[in-house]
Amino acid sequence: MTTRSVRALSGALKPLFSPRSPQGYVVAVCHQTHKSTYTAPPARYGGRHTVTLIPGDGIGPELAKHVCELFRFCCVPVDFEVVNVDSTETSEDDINNAIMAIRRNGVALKGNIETNHNLPPSYKSRNSLLRTTLDLYASVMHCQSLPGVRTQHRNIDIITIRENTEGEYSSLEHENVPGVVESLKIITRTKSLRIADYAFRTAREKGRRRVTAVHKANIMKLGDGLFLECCKEVASGYPEITFDSMIVDNTTMQLVSRPQQFDVMVMPNLYGNVVSNVCAGLVGGPGLVPGANYGENYAVFETGTRNTGKSIANRNTANPTAMLLASCLLLDHLKLHGYASMIRKAILSTITDSRVRSHRCYMQYVGGIQLLLLRPALYFDITLNMSSPLCSSCTLLIWEVRAPHLKWSSPSWMQSRALDLAHRGTRNQMTVRLYL
């Protein structure tokens, strides 16, 4: 470090070392030699990730705007590449651009794109096209009873895993005889094994005890029979997890009378749609549950129930929880766990403590999250210009104050933010953020 910069730094630090400064300690982090438990996220460029953002229709654009605002406020190292998809266009250029952007970035956050039923059958659902092209084979929804949300049933904790690329959504229909339509439901061994394996792996990773396969194999003996057989085959490789199956109509009945009996549920596409929507309704509705679509190489996050919310668009009444929690899932996927848990805690605190309900207080809700996030982080930035390039050998000084009256003070979070800034520093410039 140059003399000038050292003087500037020590000058800035002088009041902090004075006897009247609050009790605290200095943590010196030398980028090269210090062995930290912190693992850097798989950053793309300059420590920042680029994520495709597809606002969609209805309430999508306003929710996307609020996610961006929240990320900007929290200084999350994520940049959004916004790709608009016009659902009224019959050409597939828009959705192909979106798919290309997701291929480039690997991750996306999307709102639902409306599918107009009046368009000809050759017009494929944009959402479906996106999922099948990118082979996002697993749609995962974690429905949990949220504290502070009053529902008829309590203590619900169900993970629904839905096969996302085949089944009744194959869009293969024909009308050989006028007035008689045949619709093909495709069930393949490969995809059934894949989704079953995904379900059991997820159950094992999350410490879950039971996987229930939902089917209608008594009627669709070949199709759902194959699915069930594949689930049983995969189950034999996971002896610690109980596997059972339930017919879909009984499942929905059990869900509305005794939902606590379910743990992880795996099912083909259509039953997954129905069951996951029922589960979302049980925990409080479409505004609360996030959804994730995972593939081998890509991940797309959205609201769990995939509604456009056309009737409440642009009225400032939509519940942003689902989209904000989806953005937390996105951050977890990017291994930015600190930011994810910070935002998640803020959201849950807002729902619980301030009892803000979406109908009237949407702006206050998002403002509430921002205010909750602002409280523990009091800091000031010092930008130092150095004549000699320092790059990876720069030293950061972080002043961390123990503040017992703060509800949550997360040292690792503060440390991770400081290190993110270190990555951002250019060769001749270093920004030091001092926390008070």
Place this chain on the structure above:
Amino acid sequence: MALYRVLSSSPNKPANALQSTLLNMQETIREPMVQDPTQFDVLVMPNLYGDILSDLCAGLIGGLGVTPSGNIGANGVAIFESVHGTAPDIAGKDLANPTALLLSAVMMLRHMGLHGHAKKIETACFDTIRDRKVLTKDLGGNSKCSEFTEAICQRMKDMD
């Protein structure tokens, strides 16, 4: 809330706009979040969705033990049935709840045009359940099937 004190030196009075905004947010809005099945009246749908949704709705009203159903065909041909299982574990023990089959019979009477009889039996059945004095085990009572049926018959006699 302790969090507010971080921002002001004197914890007891709101020192700035930030704190007063936070205090305004404390206003509790007690809107229950319930999903509302009562918004629906008649639902018509294809076979599979009907299978799923009918069982879902049965779960909402108390289960298959109280749900009647009918299968209507052309030329007035119809079969009315209860949709619960055969329950072999309680068969022959006078423990079953006859409500589902009874209300299915009421549907049958309506189909046949015997609305007066249908109304009487239905009212008697609903009143017996509402009273909660004579209920079978699945509805939370201790009575036998025959006792429950006897109670309904008694009500009908009292109605005449």
